[in-house]
Amino acid sequence: MSYKPLPFTPELHDYLLRHSTPPDEVTAELIAETRTALPDNATMQVAPEQAAFLRLLTSLIGVRQAVEVGTFTGLSSLSIARGLVDGGKLTCFDISEEFTGIARRYWKRAGVEDRIDLRIGPAAVRLRELPVEPYLDLVFIDADKAGYSTYWNELVPRVRPGGVILVDNVLWSGRVVDPQSETERLITAFNDMARNDPRVELVILPIADGLTMARRSDTV
Numbered sequence: 001m002s003y004k005p006l007p008f009t010p011e012l013h014d015y016l017l018r019h020s021t022p023p024d025e026v027t028a029e030l031i032a033e034t035r036t037a038l039p040d041n042a043t044m045q046v047a048p049e050q051a052a053f054l055r056l057l058t059s060l061i062g063v064r065q066a067v068e069v070g071t072f073t074g075l076s077s078l079s080i081a082r083g084l085v086d087g088g089k090l091t092c093f094d095i096s097e098e099f100t101g102i103a104r105r106y107w108k109r110a111g112v113e114d115r116i117d118l119r120i121g122p123a124a125v126r127l128r129e130l131p132v133e134p135y136l137d138l139v140f141i142d143a144d145k146a147g148y149s150t151y152w153n154e155l156v157p158r159v160r161p162g163g164v165i166l167v168d169n170v171l172w173s174g175r176v177v178d179p180q181s182e183t184e185r186l187i188t189a190f191n192d193m194a195r196n197d198p199r200v201e202l203v204i205l206p207i208a209d210g211l212t213m214a215r216r217s218d219t220v
């Protein structure tokens with residue numbers, strides 16, 4: 001037994017997917033449409049196992065109020081919305097009417113459009129529309145990497161004690177160990193900031209491109 005993650009071969013990834021609860025018809029068709037219609041941008045979509053993780057985690061912790069920054073074609077938001085408790089609400093922030101137009105179609109097909117409040121515009125500005133008190137149960141950040149620190153600092157104070165903050169792409173294909181590009185340096189700087197934030201405890205999970213999972217401390 002090794003304490004290090006296994007080498008993630010395509011065969012092992014396929015095994016993982018085949019031994020997890022499979023996506024339903026709506027989810028599978030959203031994944032397929034995104035890959036077919038937007039081949040140059042399809043990597044912006046969360047991995048299928050991340051989608052399953054988001055839905056399961058949302059359900060496990062009884063999320064009533066959630067925020068997503070970076071919606072794209074809606075796979076992550078669909079997953080979170082499906083996991084919400086009755087009467088729960090997900091507020092999404094994105095800048096693209098085109099990409100989120102696809103998301104809206106699938107939210108409607110899944111019957112969760114009434115749970116989602118989509119706000120178009122720069123999240124760094126629009127996040128300030130949210131209540132300032134700590135009321136959020138779950139936050140998912142998966143947008144432009146230059147904005148990560150801003151989104152984190154806007155949202156962490158709004159998360160209730162015990163609430164969860166998730167941040168995607170924090171390993172950036174492993175290049176965070178020797179950052180060379182501007183994006184890589186932005187991500188490593190964010191990771192350092194999050195690790196040293198006394199308001200949370202966190203772990204980086206080796207899911208897809210790396211997922212930070214942070215818990216807001218019990219004192220706010």
